[in-house]
Amino acid sequence: MFRSIRHGLFAALAGFTVLICVFYTGLALVISYVTEDMLIDRLLAREAEAMAAHFRLHGDVGPPGNDWIQVHRSVESLPPVVRDKVLSGHPRAEIFTDTGQHYHLRSLDLGATGEPQHVYLLADVGPLLVVSKLFREVGGGLVAAAMSLIALALVLAYRLSRRLVLPLQVLADEVRDSSPEASVNFSARQRPDEIGYLAEKLAATLAALHSALRREHAFTRDVSHELRTPLTVMNNLLGQATSRTLARQDVAQLQASLDDMRATLDVLFALARATHIATETFDLRGGIEECLLRLLENADHGAERFALDLPERIDVIGNRHLATLLLHNCLGNALFHGQPGSPFQISFADGALCVVNTVDPDRAGVVQGFSHGQNLLLRIAKAMRWELEIHAGVNDYRVHIVPLRAH
Incomplete structure (x- = not known):
């Protein structure tokens, strides 16, 4: 649970920034490796086309055009890890070894007049893997640049969250410091956005609430003060009625006290509803x-x-x-x-x-x-x-x- 909306907004912006950075970093790595593999595969494909054309013209398998490509006429001549791939039914494969070699395999059927002749093109592409070498050589600089960008994004997210939430914090502080005795006037009421509308409605609501509380307090105080005298008079007269018959003057005084109470209540209720009339x-x-x-x-x-x-x-x-x-x-x-x-x-x-x-x-x-x-x-x-x-x-x-x- 965040302590304030500013902390929550900063956490959301910071998390979104880090997520975007990690996502695009991973996407760049994937694109780099896929592009590298597609380039190597394209070179093998062109070598296979040239070898097939040479076979159709001369009837034999010519030497490869690149020194990093080897031609194997049988499965037995392949390295063991590559042989296992071919025997398991993979005519094309990318193979990693524990000894550091990185092979790309392509099977080629030359289609002789007699039995079909199978040739295996095996490329040790370790020297061509520029992406891995690039990350090993400049990876520290890339990580430093990425961390610097993340730090800059976090600073911008902090300042942005503070700037966006500051009007709400000011409004919250003004609401916290408001009292029923003081007038309600929020500084954000002049803003043309949703915060200004909220401040306007909140100020009107608080003003109405404070007014209602003041009227309720005044009504309670006035009832206690204004009705005490006629009630005392009536109580005294009724207390005397147990020992003697009330005289006409006493009855008139009771009636006057009742009229006084009725008139007082009329005024009190009218004042309590004054803002609604x-x-x-x-x-x-x-x-x-x-x-x-x-x-x-x-x-x-x-x-x-x-x-x-x-x-x-x-x-x-x-x-x-x-x-x-x-x-x-x-x-x-x-x-x-x-x-x-x-x-x-x-x-x-x-x-x-x-x-x-x-x-x-x-x-x-x-x-x-x-x-x-x-x-x-x-x-x-x-x-x-x-x-x-x-x-x-x-x-x-x-x-x-x-x-x-x-x-």
């Missing part, structure tokens, strides 16, 4: 009026206390569901903190929605709804790239919302 352009005034109608249905407020200074349309960009939750809770908090019967002003000017209500001195310090979880409202605004400011002063309660306007 597409934004759109919608009329913010319609959302404000819808929230006011819902608040009027669930509370004892008169519509005459609301002073609206809004244009006919307020086209904004955001998520309609998140915007509705944000408006509902901001308006609900403002109504809860407000003094009964005091004017409730809602205006839109200079790109900002302003909600103002006079604070009831008797309810100073009392919390309800998201007044103890304004960070959730701020996260809703941030998810839509809106701006939110909440001022809970001594005399008034103000909320400023700057939505993302549609141009």
